[in-house]
Amino acid sequence: MPRNKLVAAFCAVVALPASVFATDSTQLISALERFNDGSGAQQLAVKLAGLVEKADKPGLKALSKQIQAEDGPLLSELADVAELGEAEQRKITLAMRPCQTANVLIRAIAIAIGDGRFQPIVRGGTVMIDGTEVDSNFAKHMWTCEALGQLPHKTSIGSKCLMTGACKDDPDL
Secondary structure, eight states, X not given: OOXXXXXXXXXXXXXXXXXXSOOOHHHHHHHGGGGOOHHHHHHHHHHHHHHHHTTOHHHHHHHHHHHHHHHHHHHHXXXXXXXXXXXXXXXHXXXXXXXXXXXXXXXXXXXXXXXXXXXXXXXXXXXXXXXXXXXXXXXXXXXXXXXXXXXXXXXXXXXXXXXXSOOTTOTTO
């Protein structure tokens, strides 16, 4: 998926209050640097998958609220990136590395599941969200992040179809 489409998909998934302040692309790119942590994305994905597998709705809501409290303003700024114009949007999307993208996507997925907008399903130990490719996009960027960071592949969210060729379990691909 081209990065501009990825940002558009993220913007459609994240429904946060409008940002209080406008950020230019340079400030936003700098703020996104804290999401360049592959092990942090892995930990959040493992926690989210565990809550989904247990069908722990209160836990999922609490995780969603925690992410919104900690990262809501930054995610809201990213969701508003289209308002900066095409050139600024392109600059931001090209600057985002795989771990940053994985961190943004896993947070968007957790918020959408916690808010009840996504209904996840577990297939073969993998959490998937039918009707969207956001889970597969997360898996793709997380896989790349893990490879670049020399981390073990332990993510259990999203189809690994694009990386392994095993696509029969994902109806969206």
